Amino acid sequence: MLSTKKMITPLLELGLNKYEAKVYLTLVGEGTSTAKNISDITGIPYGKVYEIINSLSSKGFSTTLPTKPMKCKAVSPKKAIKKAKDNMEEKYENLEKHVLEKLEPMFTESKKFKEPKGAFWIINGRSNVVKKIEELIQKAEKNINIHCSANSLSRLIWHKELLKEAKQKGVNINITGVINKEIKEEIKSLDFCDIRKTKKSENNYISIDNKKSIVIEPIPDDDNFKYGRDLGIWVSSESFTKFMDDFFKKKFTKARKIFPSSQK
Structure with a gap:
């Protein structure tokens, strides 16, 4: 072989x-x-x-x-x-x-x-995408919405401490992801988030406060935290982010909660 x-x-x-x-x-x-x-x-x-x-x-x-x-x-x-x-x-x-x-x-x-309120930027490379995700989590004041694949959910664990700090500030953290038995064990450390199971995810999405968001194509979609040729589209536009959050909320509402005891 x-x-x-x-x-x-x-x-x-x-x-x-x-x-x-x-x-x-x-x-x-x-x-x-x-x-x-x-x-x-x-x-x-x-x-x-x-x-x-x-x-x-x-x-x-x-x-x-x-x-x-x-x-x-x-x-x-x-x-x-x-x-x-x-x-x-x-x-x-x-x-x-x-x-x-x-x-x-x-x-x-x-x-x-007037001058535009929103804009978007292309971010190349996993390490640069990770930095932008960390920046968004730190700036969140009200809510964080995350939609991701199984491997991307595994990588999200690396942001656990930042997510905990956000939660302690009163930020609601909602996550939908592809979850198998292995991943379910791994993400127990994120049980302070409202995590729900979805069947499929080709790209990843993160938004904060319905104002800013990033859409990510993981290349390849593996569990490596630093190395990858990821393509990210960072959007600083309330109208676009609200548009995407509407789709997220529909999926989130229908999805099954993984940790029933978690509190928003």
Whole structure:
């Protein structure tokens, strides 16, 4: 099997998760393989292998063959990388379109009468994104809303002391995240927050006092606190932040509370 750390890391940055990277490397090394063979080599549960194969196929990294039992094979790295590149470019184009559709009209309108109240900035790199998150938490006076993936929720634990200080100042901290058994154990140290379980999260979102917010795409979405090519869009606009908070509140209200005894 080819799953050395050196080979897995670039695949994570192309948008695969750790299991997908392991299965793809197995297929590259084995050629055509069955789900059972992949499970035996990688140690990934047999039932989960089918889910991973389907995901790899949708991302353009593998193809399935109409055999019994079902077999699959890797798409060539050259073709797979091109597909991943096309997907990432499309994602950035959609993100750019969405942000500009919401912010450009506000900017144009406000310029007619006075200096703009809001603006947005691009923040590159996980360490810079982390600094901005810490700054937002420290400036919060009334509430902090956070929506994140499982690994991002794991990284949030590093901000525990700042979040505690905010809580002691009377700030309400509301969090929705993707929560599995492992993460649930980890986040017990954040039980002073109102944490609720959501099914899916591709990007992360943090806002304070319905005034300022940051939308983050973690690249890759792992539990490393410092290193990553994250893309953050920091927005200092009350109208945009309130717009995003409305979506957050809808998800938060419907989500199941993880620590019933936590107090807002």
